[in-house]
Amino acid sequence: MNNKKKKNMLPALAMAGPVSVWMILFVTIPMLYIIYISFMSRGVFGDVVYKFSTESYKTILDPTYFKVILKSLKAAAITTILCLLLGYPLAYIIAHKPKDTAAKLITLIMIPFWTNSLMRLNSWLLLFQTSGPINNFLVGTGIVKEPITFIYTDGLVLIGLITNMLPFAVLPLYSTIEKLDKSLIEASADLGASAATTFMRVTLPITFPGIFSAIILVFIPSLGIYTVTDMLGGGKILYIGNIIKNQFGAIRNWPLGAALSVLLIVITMLLIFIYTRFAKIEDMEVV
């Protein structure tokens, strides 16, 4: 009996073993360690003193840091909302094209992502430079008298975030909308609902899981990213990602960096929890 059991376990171990070991070594342990570090204190020279303290968490609530966190949350939220508003119609349009056209259109969305994302961000910088094409056009046609400072503003960062994140909204939305049974739309029309009513009462509720996936895939990365603020913010704009990075660079406050990381993890887990509980199709109450 024992021998047989061993035999059965061998293929499982051989196949799932490497990935399990990798995950535990390079995900589980580091994540646990970072939670641990977040509760440690910082020494005078920026080293980690292994004494329990909730100081880093208190620092987060400090107005200066808290303001940054709120700013990041706001930027991520706006990015998510705009990606949804822009992405849903696009996903809808693609989903209603013939299958091979739709496949080509989806590939077309991905192609910009095969160019280096930093180069694309750099392009926005070049476009919106004080002496760049957009300002030249505005001043040249007389719309404004002097060039507008677009660069290193939250607005430009927002554009960078949206263009980076849009495909992550479109893909899950497309996937859900595409699965929508066409006969449900026909049934709704058959029963007297106009196109707008059908959208509100049938399409939107049924595609809600896709919308929630899109929210998760856009909001969370937008929170943690620092390359966009680096490239387009010129060091003037700092979001959570930048602050965390800095704690492990020149500033050397590991516990604080760890605490902020834990904050990001908590926000992420919260969203996931809400998703697993509520993203099933809701019932629409009539009476």
Add this chain to the structure above:
Amino acid sequence: MSKIAKKRKRLNIISNVYAFLVYALLYIPVAVMMVFSFNDQKYNYYWNGFTTQWYAKLFTNSTLVDSLIYSLIIAVLSTLISVFIGTIGALGLKRYEFKMKKFIDNMLYIPIIVPEIVLAVALLIIFLKVGVSMGMGTILIGHCTFCIPYAIVTIKGRISGDNETLEEASMDLGANRVQTLLRVTLPNIFPGVMSAAFLSFTMSFDDVVMSNMLAGAKQSTLPVLILSMNKTGVTPDVNALATIMVLIIVAAMILNNIIQGALHKRVK
């Protein structure tokens, strides 16, 4: 044409215009990047005239070439490792039940869902604590850590229900587990493995966060190099390189489609 048909046509035109505008938004940075590869200026600030010198001078910029090769090596290694671990992992996880399975399944989602900076920082402090010196090895580990879960998700999606039936048929006809794996399972999930490889390669090659945080003092990957150039201005030869790269990938895609199409016709 009836009123309804006219309405439908109007809606169609509006939809197509909208889609075009959104695609334009996504492609403008790509176009600008390509245009500025022809800019006659040392560091890209504004348009200063047309030149093709950067394409010729590309490989004389040793910093650039070194980063390119460094990124390529890491990307290839990441892909090989991630696809290997990911393929057998996906098969093992899909088919077998074992005590820690649920835990590992959940662990796999962490690198996908949690922002990369958190992962990078966590690995950084562990590496520093253990005393590992930063360099290609640490970057490689970082890349694989997020590539493996994506690979597994991609391949898992391709392991259809009837894969198990095929394996049973194979063993019924006398093949042992290894033979079944090589002759039946792998060919069956091959498209998924290829997608995973492509995904891993692009993610690794493009990666900034891990490559930045876990880098050694000496060599940067290409994206990290670009990040550092942003302050002073990116030299147009980088644009040229990026342009060439995307054109190669698009060409490869088109070629792949043509081959697939031709194969299909052959089968018919």
Add this chain to the structure above:
Amino acid sequence: MNNPIISLEGVEKRFGSNLVVKKMNLEIAEGEFLTLLGPSGCGKTTTLRMIAGFEEASAGVIKVEGERIEDKEPFQRNVNTVFQNYALFPHMTVFNNVAYGLTIKKVPKPEIQERVMEMLRLVQLEGFEKRKPDELSGGQKQRVAIARALVNRPKVLLLDEPLGALDLKLRKQMQIELKRLQKKLGITFIYVTHDQEEALTMSDRIAVMHDGVLEQLDVPMEIYEHPKTKFVAGFIGESNIFDGKVTDKKDNVLTVQTEAGMMQVCGADFEVGEEMHVAIRPEYMDVSKTPVEGFDLPGTVKDFIYQGTVVKTALDIKNGQEIKYSRFEQDTDIAEGNQVYVYWRPEKAVAIKKSM
């Protein structure tokens, strides 16, 4: 027909270069149960969808209660549809599904409550209000779909192969229930199916369609006993069909020469020398050990096929064709390989005009 509730005049439907429905003229009477019957691809579903508004006619006029409806969207027409896959809204309860049409029309809540419950009682689904579609069986989903359509009191109900996904016993039960429901409510039903038994059971009239053409529109008995085209003869019930030429005509009894041999059939509007078809159903055929007057149709017994209610005997005949005749019990004095002579009463066969 006076005041047909639905009329199609010269209706055509083209998909690309494919003419799927060809110049269709059809009038449907109020309160009738009309079935569009035909094999897949014959255009019956397309015709139904044109009436519902999900397809636009390429040519011709469709009128509901005398009014042209081409410019009306599906939600502006007073017809309701029962879909083949039920199309129940997965995110709504049974109650909300059935109430949907009334909710859209902003019917006051107490009235919605009353009418929905009445409908659920009618389809015997009382108590199922709070269930979701994925908790229902096929037959239950079907009844919800019917209730959802009927609660709106439409003048016309369109049904697109509604019983296709149900198993045989349930299907036969639902056929009877649907027919009773229709008679009780007096609503016009337009029913699409490829199952000719179903059509024969339920319909007041059947429109047999083939390749986009309406081949015959008649009451079930006429369709069965007097098919007017070769296709209808072959599609409805089972028939043996022969192509031949009239060689003699006496008192409206035609003698027809075919490749299989000589046979007789009754046919008033056929002339000598005319090319036509003869159709004879297995149950009306007979065999004899000796040649029969007026017929020259020898055959060799191939095998016997037991089908429960009848036994079919297959015969190979002169031109290599295989024909079958049926009995309630197997003929005991014939064996495989025997030579027999086939005949029938001329009035039991059907003479059919030659198809183009």
